[in-house]
Amino acid sequence: MGGGKTIGDVVLDLQGISLSFGGVRALQDVTFDVREHEVRAIIGPNGAGKSSMLNVINGVYHPQQGTVSYLGAKRHDVNTHEAAVQGIARTFQNIALFKGMSVLDNIMTGRNLRMKSGLLAQAFRLPSAEREELEHREAVEQVIDFLEIQAHRKTPVGRLPYGLQKRVDLARALAMEPKLLLLDEPMAGMNVEEKQDMCRFILDVNDQFGTTIVLIEHDMGVVMDISDRVIVLDYGKKIGDGTPDEIRGNQAVIDAYLGVSH
Amino acid sequence: MKKNRNLMILFAVLLAGLIAPLVTGASGAGFWVEVLLGGLMAGVLYSLVALGFVLIFKASGVFNFAQGAMVLFAALSVARMAEKMPLWAAMLMAVAIMVVLAFVIERLVLRPLVNQDPVVLLMATLGVTYFIDGFGQTVWGSDIYEIDLGIAREPVMILQSVFDGGILINKDDVAATAAAALLVILLALFFQKTKTGRALRAVADDHLAAQSIGIPLNRIWVIVWSLAGVVALVAGVVWGAKLGVQFSISQVALKALPVVILGGFTSIPGAIIGGLIIGVGEKMAEVFLAPIAVKAFDLAGGGIENWFAYVLALLFLLVLPEGLFGEKHIDRV
Ligand SMILES: Nc1ncnc2c1ncn2[C@@H]1O[C@H](COP(=O)(O)OP(=O)(O)OP(=O)(O)O)[C@@H](O)[C@H]1O
Ligand SMILES: [Mg+2]
Numbered sequence: 001m002g003g004g005k006t007i008g009d010v011v012l013d014l015q016g017i018s019l020s021f022g023g024v025r026a027l028q029d030v031t032f033d034v035r036e037h038e039v040r041a042i043i044g045p046n047g048a049g050k051s052s053m054l055n056v057i058n059g060v061y062h063p064q065q066g067t068v069s070y071l072g073a074k075r076h077d078v079n080t081h082e083a084a085v086q087g088i089a090r091t092f093q094n095i096a097l098f099k100g101m102s103v104l105d106n107i108m109t110g111r112n113l114r115m116k117s118g119l120l121a122q123a124f125r126l127p128s129a130e131r132e133e134l135e136h137r138e139a140v141e142q143v144i145d146f147l148e149i150q151a152h153r154k155t156p157v158g159r160l161p162y163g164l165q166k167r168v169d170l171a172r173a174l175a176m177e178p179k180l181l182l183l184d185e186p187m188a189g190m191n192v193e194e195k196q197d198m199c200r201f202i203l204d205v206n207d208q209f210g211t212t213i214v215l216i217e218h219d220m221g222v223v224m225d226i227s228d229r230v231i232v233l234d235y236g237k238k239i240g241d242g243t244p245d246e247i248r249g250n251q252a253v254i255d256a257y258l259g260v261s262h
Numbered sequence: 263m264k265k266n267r268n269l270m271i272l273f274a275v276l277l278a279g280l281i282a283p284l285v286t287g288a289s290g291a292g293f294w295v296e297v298l299l300g301g302l303m304a305g306v307l308y309s310l311v312a313l314g315f316v317l318i319f320k321a322s323g324v325f326n327f328a329q330g331a332m333v334l335f336a337a338l339s340v341a342r343m344a345e346k347m348p349l350w351a352a353m354l355m356a357v358a359i360m361v362v363l364a365f366v367i368e369r370l371v372l373r374p375l376v377n378q379d380p381v382v383l384l385m386a387t388l389g390v391t392y393f394i395d396g397f398g399q400t401v402w403g404s405d406i407y408e409i410d411l412g413i414a415r416e417p418v419m420i421l422q423s424v425f426d427g428g429i430l431i432n433k434d435d436v437a438a439t440a441a442a443a444l445l446v447i448l449l450a451l452f453f454q455k456t457k458t459g460r461a462l463r464a465v466a467d468d469h470l471a472a473q474s475i476g477i478p479l480n481r482i483w484v485i486v487w488s489l490a491g492v493v494a495l496v497a498g499v500v501w502g503a504k505l506g507v508q509f510s511i512s513q514v515a516l517k518a519l520p521v522v523i524l525g526g527f528t529s530i531p532g533a534i535i536g537g538l539i540i541g542v543g544e545k546m547a548e549v550f551l552a553p554i555a556v557k558a559f560d561l562a563g564g565g566i567e568n569w570f571a572y573v574l575a576l577l578f579l580l581v582l583p584e585g586l587f588g589e590k591h592i593d594r595v
Contacts, residue, residue, distance in 0.1 A: 084476030096471035113476035122456040
């Protein structure tokens, strides 16, 4: 899969990342990189530190040790907002949609950074602000079409079934037109059909928009199918890194997964 | 289900209280409508202040005890500056002052205390309350000041053809109510229809998710506190014009508290409807209930308006803890 796309340079480089919460060492000296246009999977048993890794990339957590380089430049501790400004978008393991808002409004918030009109222009509904709103509405409609959620535009997201909420979560992230997309278990809790749809969407995003994707997933079949390279974490340590085929044959990985049911 | 039943019972009680004076013949229809209108007009202002409260609570999780102090401070600013310039200019200047205040509070109080316990933040807003109260007096003085809106305070008779004796209302009350209602509607539209409105709602729903799509929390806080400041300003000017600008209007403004308990801390429609219920409820109680209490128990009978709202709120707390429109929190397990 992944067709004729060309994997590019390293866009994200993490060196010797260590992160602990009190006594809990969530990440220990983890080093890996992500290349442009690739689908990079992070796998590992529960509590291995996968989400923590995404949270470091996304500026939610700041590692005690290690360096993060993004787009060729060393990055100092950024906060989540700055990470978003730099083109990093994400979805959440526990869906974090804006429950009171419609699907459309949720996705529109993804355009927030790209909308420039000032507070007063919006308040007084100046033509410039109205025009901008329409333009971005257009972009959002494209995302909605892309993810095939046209029928649910006006529905408050809290009323949607779980699988669709996950899709809206992805839609909101896509609306940001990110360079780097972080997906935390986008298929968790889905049935086979929903998983297939989600796989297709992720691959399409990767193919059509060239978006670089870092993906956490428990379903091995899915991971091996759609990712270009895989990193394996266990108790906060990296125990494997390579193509799906390499990972399949890696003894440390096989050991880590023995006794862990998936 | 239980919530719905309780809600029905509450409404039945409120409704019964509302129409009792009519049914029992304690009041003529004209007078009753007059009291009702008076209550609604007072209620719109409560709604307005409660809205400021809800905005801040939703966006920053802060229970803003300083809302009443902000009302007084804004009214003082307008009253004193209007001595030296036209009223509209004084109001514009006061808006600017409230925005600056929002910046200062965000910078010096909210930002350093982010992620602290709600209790810490509550204490902080208590501090802010006393600061604003004192600072207002230091800068503007502590006498009673007047605000002249330039609207004649004459009562007018309306609907003489419908009701016997017509209905007496004050022109300035009507104007103030219209202004307050307009502001409420504009705010609601702003929330629904603009990018910043969406961002505000997003922050209210989920801080982390909002930040991760690039909504700047700090800016949202400034905007929310500024809006609360403007809301306080309008309420302060209206009350100030009516009662004189003095310390007691910060007490009146604290009626927003029972209003938000009634409407739910996170609900904008709740703030609006809660304000109206409290406004009408206390007027009705004052006019119709007080005389009964006086007769039956030989009481002095005054001051019902001062405590009725709180008792009503308490009743709601007992029966509907999350308020009329509050969200039930179902935690993910
Ligand atoms: N904010 C936090 N405070 C304290 N401990 C945390 C925090 N976040 C994560 N941890 C701990 O760090 C470790 C790694 O957690 P993390 O969520 O990264 O695991 P994960 O690989 O995503 O697991 P799962 O597959 O269950 O999602 C766990 O022991 C977890 O309890
Ligand atoms: Mg996780």
